[in-house]
Amino acid sequence: MAGQCIVVTSAKGGVGKTTITGNVGFALAASGYRVLLIDGDIGLKNLDSVLGLERRVVYDLFDVVTGRVALGDALVRDKRLNDRLFLLAASQTHFKEDIPLEKFSEIVEEARESFDYVLVDSPAGIEHGFRMSTRYADKALVVTVPEVPSIRDADRVLGLLENFKVGIIGVVINRLNKTLVRQGNMLSPEDVVDLLQVPLAGVVYDDPIIVQAVNQGEPVVYKYPNTAVAKAYVNIAKKIENPDYEVAVAAEQKPRGFWNLLGFLRGDN
Amino acid sequence: MSWLDVLFGRGTKQNAKSRLEVMLIHDRGLFSEAALEEMEKEILTVVRKYAEIETGAAEIFVDKVDNARMMLSIRVPVRGQKSKR
Ligand SMILES: Nc1ncnc2c1ncn2[C@@H]1O[C@H](COP(=O)(O)OP(=O)(O)O)[C@@H](O)[C@H]1O
Ligand SMILES: [Mg+2]
Numbered sequence: 187m188a189g190q191c192i193v194v195t196s197a198k199g200g201v202g203k204t205t206i207t208g209n210v211g212f213a214l215a216a217s218g219y220r221v222l223l224i225d226g227d228i229g230l231k232n233l234d235s236v237l238g239l240e241r242r243v244v245y246d247l248f249d250v251v252t253g254r255v256a257l258g259d260a261l262v263r264d265k266r267l268n269d270r271l272f273l274l275a276a277s278q279t280h281f282k283e284d285i286p287l288e289k290f291s292e293i294v295e296e297a298r299e300s301f302d303y304v305l306v307d308s309p310a311g312i313e314h315g316f317r318m319s320t321r322y323a324d325k326a327l328v329v330t331v332p333e334v335p336s337i338r339d340a341d342r343v344l345g346l347l348e349n350f351k352v353g354i355i356g357v358v359i360n361r362l363n364k365t366l367v368r369q370g371n372m373l374s375p376e377d378v379v380d381l382l383q384v385p386l387a388g389v390v391y392d393d394p395i396i397v398q399a400v401n402q403g404e405p406v407v408y409k410y411p412n413t414a415v416a417k418a419y420v421n422i423a424k425k426i427e428n429p430d431y432e433v434a435v436a437a438e439q440k441p442r443g444f445w446n447l448l449g450f451l452r453g454d455n
Numbered sequence: 456m457s458w459l460d461v462l463f464g465r466g467t468k469q470n471a472k473s474r475l476e477v478m479l480i481h482d483r484g485l486f487s488e489a490a491l492e493e494m495e496k497e498i499l500t501v502v503r504k505y506a507e508i509e510t511g512a513a514e515i516f517v518d519k520v521d522n523a524r525m526m527l528s529i530r531v532p533v534r535g536q537k538s539k540r
Contacts, residue, residue, distance in 0.1 A: 286509070286512060287511055287512060288511055288512075312516060313514065313516065314514060314530075317514065333471075334471050334474060334475055334478075337475055338475065338478055338479065338482065341479050341482060341483070342482060345483065349489070349491075349492070366466075367468075369466050370466020370467070370468050370469070371466040371467050371468055372466075372468055373468050373471055373472060374468070377468065377472055381472070381475050381476065381479060
């Protein structure tokens with residue numbers, strides 16, 4: 187059976203697409219699937235360093251597109267998992283426009299034959315690179331942070347994906363700050379879902395552990411599997427496996443009780 | 456925002472939500488993707504009369520420059536001028 191191609195996308199940069207692609211891909215592979223990660227951010231490339239694979243990259247997407255190497259020979263294998271997680275790196279020396287859309291589609295088609303999941307990390311923006319990364323995907327994860335400009339861009343992206351006939355797994359809300367939500371100073375996952383009218387595919391808290399993991403070149407799900415963020419990535423993987431999986435959200439809490447009030451007065455939050 | 460606002464759950468998020476509700480309604484009605492696709496098809500029919508174009512590589516998109524203006528951008532990779540017979 188041919189594998190599924192899933193794009194991780196957002197029009198806005200810096201919202202967490204690359205971190206999510208790396209960690210969710212790792213989680214899927216750890217649970218037994220064969221997974222290929224494609225770095226679609228041509229000209230920048232980040233996915234290799236999130237996984238700590240940067241020193242093992244020899245060939246990239248451009249080499250495959252130009253026929254310099256076969257797809258199978260361009261992939262970097264993640265040694266932490268036995269032959270289940272592979273990366274096709276982006277090239278830094280080319281522009282997004284150097285990859286013709288049809289060529290990219292051929293690569294995705296070929297990859298489907300040998301992998302259960304092909305995850306594409308999309309670049310920011312809604313131009314060529316976005317089109318390349320999303321157009322041939324079966325389904326999309328749309329990433330947003332709970333802030334006005336990002337949610338607005340996510341809505342725009344959802345419209346474009348609909349036009350490309352890409353299915354929507356749902357929205358991943360990244361960098362949620364529990365305290366701010368509790369204070370009523372940040373949109374809650376319920377609010378975001380309400381605004382965007384798509385299923386919730388995941389909620390990842392804002393956590394400095396992510397920076398620490400990237401510093402070490404290790405996915406959070408591998409290095410710090412017991413943290414809340416690692417579990418959030420694993421839950422996104424579950425949502426990919428099974429669209430009926432209900433993503434649990436920490437309920438929106440109103441401060442109540444004397445001790446909470448005391449906390450606020452002291453400025454604990 | 457005072458601690459009283461906190462106590463009664465009146466944060467800035469309500470502000471964000473109602474602003475977004477208005478923005479999204481406006482954005483969604485801006486240019487339907489179906490209309491854009493139709494326009495792209497018609498433009499390409501004209502361009503094809505004069506130039507050899509790469510199939511499937513053309514792009515058309517609308518971006519907001521600011522609240523009042525929008526920018527329609529079209530990228531059509533061409534192989535060259537169409538040979539005249
Ligand atoms: N949940 C999170 N908590 C804290 N930092 C995060 C979180 N998610 C991402 N980051 C950080 O935000 C930055 C941008 O993330 P990245 O995945 O590169 O975004 P994108 O690919 O969308 O541009 C990185 O420095 C990353 O470490
Ligand atoms: Mg990125």
